[in-house]
Amino acid sequence: MALSRKDMEELAVLAQIAFDEEELTDLQVQLNNLLQYVETINEIDTENVEPTFYLLPLQNVWRQDEDGHQPLAPEEVFQNAPEHERGFFKVPRIL
Amino acid sequence: MDIFDLTAHELSDLLKKREITDLDITSAILKRIQQIDGDVRAYVTITEENALNAARNVHERRSKGDDLPPLAGIPMALKDNFCTKGVRTTCSSRMLENFIPPYSATVVDKLLENSAVLLGKLNMDEFAMGSSTESSYFFPTRNPWDLDRVPGGSSGGSAAAVAAGEAVFALGSDTGGSIRQPAAFCGIVGMKPTYGLVSRNGVVAFASSMDQVGPLTKDVRDCALVLNAIAGYDPLDSTSVNRNVPDYTAFLTGEIKGKRIGVVREMIDDGLDSRVAEVFNNAVSKLEELGAVVDECSLPVAATASVPVYHIIAPAEASSNLARFDGVRYGFRAVPEKGKKYTLEEMYMKTRSEGFGPEVKRRIMMGTYVLSSGCYEKYYLKAAKVRTLIKKDFEQAYERFDVLITPTTPDLPFLLGEKVNPLDSYNSDKYTVPVNIAGLPAISIPCGFVEGLPVGMQIIAPAFREDSLFQVAYAFEQNTPYHRERPPIKRRASEEKAKGSDIND
Numbered sequence: 001m002a003l004s005r006k007d008m009e010e011l012a013v014l015a016q017i018a019f020d021e022e023e024l025t026d027l028q029v030q031l032n033n034l035l036q037y038v039e040t041i042n043e044i045d046t047e048n049v050e051p052t053f054y055l056l057p058l059q060n061v062w063r064q065d066e067d068g069h070q071p072l073a074p075e076e077v078f079q080n081a082p083e084h085e086r087g088f089f090k091v092p093r094i095l
Numbered sequence: 096m097d098i099f100d101l102t103a104h105e106l107s108d109l110l111k112k113r114e115i116t117d118l119d120i121t122s123a124i125l126k127r128i129q130q131i132d133g134d135v136r137a138y139v140t141i142t143e144e145n146a147l148n149a150a151r152n153v154h155e156r157r158s159k160g161d162d163l164p165p166l167a168g169i170p171m172a173l174k175d176n177f178c179t180k181g182v183r184t185t186c187s188s189r190m191l192e193n194f195i196p197p198y199s200a201t202v203v204d205k206l207l208e209n210s211a212v213l214l215g216k217l218n219m220d221e222f223a224m225g226s227s228t229e230s231s232y233f234f235p236t237r238n239p240w241d242l243d244r245v246p247g248g249s250s251g252g253s254a255a256a257v258a259a260g261e262a263v264f265a266l267g268s269d270t271g272g273s274i275r276q277p278a279a280f281c282g283i284v285g286m287k288p289t290y291g292l293v294s295r296n297g298v299v300a301f302a303s304s305m306d307q308v309g310p311l312t313k314d315v316r317d318c319a320l321v322l323n324a325i326a327g328y329d330p331l332d333s334t335s336v337n338r339n340v341p342d343y344t345a346f347l348t349g350e351i352k353g354k355r356i357g358v359v360r361e362m363i364d365d366g367l368d369s370r371v372a373e374v375f376n377n378a379v380s381k382l383e384e385l386g387a388v389v390d391e392c393s394l395p396v397a398a399t400a401s402v403p404v405y406h407i408i409a410p411a412e413a414s415s416n417l418a419r420f421d422g423v424r425y426g427f428r429a430v431p432e433k434g435k436k437y438t439l440e441e442m443y444m445k446t447r448s449e450g451f452g453p454e455v456k457r458r459i460m461m462g463t464y465v466l467s468s469g470c471y472e473k474y475y476l477k478a479a480k481v482r483t484l485i486k487k488d489f490e491q492a493y494e495r496f497d498v499l500i501t502p503t504t505p506d507l508p509f510l511l512g513e514k515v516n517p518l519d520s521y522n523s524d525k526y527t528v529p530v531n532i533a534g535l536p537a538i539s540i541p542c543g544f545v546e547g548l549p550v551g552m553q554i555i556a557p558a559f560r561e562d563s564l565f566q567v568a569y570a571f572e573q574n575t576p577y578h579r580e581r582p583p584i585k586r587r588a589s590e591e592k593a594k595g596s597d598i599n600d
Contacts, residue, residue, distance in 0.1 A: 012444075015447075015456075017448050082428035
């Protein structure tokens with residue numbers, strides 16, 4: 001099942017990336033080639049095989065909610081923000 | 096030999112004997128950078144003044160008779176995905192071109208506590224996605240053995256800087272070979288430790304189930320010294336494993352009699368450059384001569400399915416990790432034309448469109464697709480199941496062998512611009528990727544040359560058996576001359592071409 005033009009447009013919205021027509025055409029060819037390549041693993045029998053998502057037998061790692069890691073100072077939190085005002089990150093108007 | 100040719104342990108010995116000062120060393124390396132980095136282009140940011148101040152400070156403490164660790168006064172540099180407090184950290188991306196981290200990665204703090212001297216930040220493939228350092232937003236780095244060729248990647252700046260004497264050692268990160276492949280291409284030592292051995296807190300994430308931090312050094316002893324400094328449990332990294340860390344220099348015995356070494360059959364097949372194969376076969380004979388018991392072994396699934404599995408799992412994790420770059424809290428934000436305004440969604444989409452380069456966008460799109468509803472089972476879940484079989488392949492092999500060996504890469508360093516098709520360049524990682532999928536430790540060491548270009552041998556051990564890697568790597572290194580070779584910093588391919596055309600004329 002190859003990716004159609006419409007699939008590509010929907011995917012771009014999911015990925016939150018704007019592409020121009022030409023970029024999307026190139027990408028469609030590249031992704032379809034790549035998918036064809038990775039689909040070779042479908043030939044491997046994985047009947048009754050458990051998936052591996054994590055390599056270590058670790059469960060959730062907790063710590064006590066007490067003098068743990070020092071939080072950043074407010075000026076450090078905002079030092080890289082493209083726009084901020086009165087202790088808030090500023091974004092284009094929503095409402 | 097010049098100062099910039101020496102290893103960390105050699106410099107450390109000279110410092111102890113007071114034959115040289117900390118300031119001499121840092122000044123010499125900074126001068127080397129000034130002389131050759133215009134050609135090599137390993138550095139994105141050079142922190143000259145900080146480096147000189149740090150070196151002066153170490154020198155003062157040394158003069159007072161302070162007992163200093165082996166890396167004290169040794170100038171080093173970091174791949175530009177390690178957060179460094181107050182020093183720009185770009186991931187070689189427009190997205191982070193002006194990002195100044197408010198804190199340092201745990202491993203950076205550890206190196207600074209060891210009084211190593213930070214020289215600056217090194218070029219890489221954008222967000223560590225690539226095998227040539229050509230996907231850097233800023234400029235490609237060049238291979239010091241032949242400036243017409245790539246240094247490998249994604250830690251290409253790290254490997255080139257160490258090989259060229261522009262840093263005594265460097266740190267890199269390795270998700271599918273990004274330390275070992277450039278180390279092999281640049282003729283140095285590069286190690287990917289076991290998943291969980293070294294903290295990743297403060298290292299910009301690419302594919303979290305595979306990313307690992309490791310050293311790039313001029314020899315195996317330096318590798319052990321750097322791993323000593325950076326390994327160990329970190330409560331700030333929830334994948335960090337709480338276990339005792341040995342002194343890795345204790346395993347540099349040179350003794351490998353009776354060590355059982357498996358040569359991975361599927362990795363010396365038709366896909367391997369015949370010249371690389373010849374060098375590798377000689378290296379295998381050397382190990383036998385040193386008393387190792389060498390036999391062939393097979394990794395039927397790991398050797399064939401790892402690259403496709405990688406190109407499902409890595410983009411899936413990357414698409415999630417890179418969702419944080421949205422132009423709100425830090426990093427690049429797209430600005431609309433004068434008089435126009437973006438909606439919030441337009442701002443997100445334009446920011447990510449203008450801030451990321453083509454390879455990063457390609458991988459985000461791929462990852463978004465394989466995780467999308469209706470595709471998850473077919474791609475991601477299937478890949479996770481094959482991952483289990485890849486792990487099993489290695490487990491079975493380690494019933495018979497202490498370590499496995501392969502060539503680090505199937506071919507020699509390629510020319511800049513030579514590999515434009517993404518699938519071509521993905522192939523360059525086919526011997527290194529299985530190791531990340533299984534979370535194992537592996538080291539690449541120089542094992543010979545083909546027409547002046549270095550060849551690397553990869554040694555792979557079971558999880559947390561870095562001791563075996565050091566034993567075998569050190570024994571091989573101490574009985575071969577390759578680690579003492581230094582690159583010419585020349586454009587060889589074009590010079591040879593020019594010579595060739597003279598003859599034809």
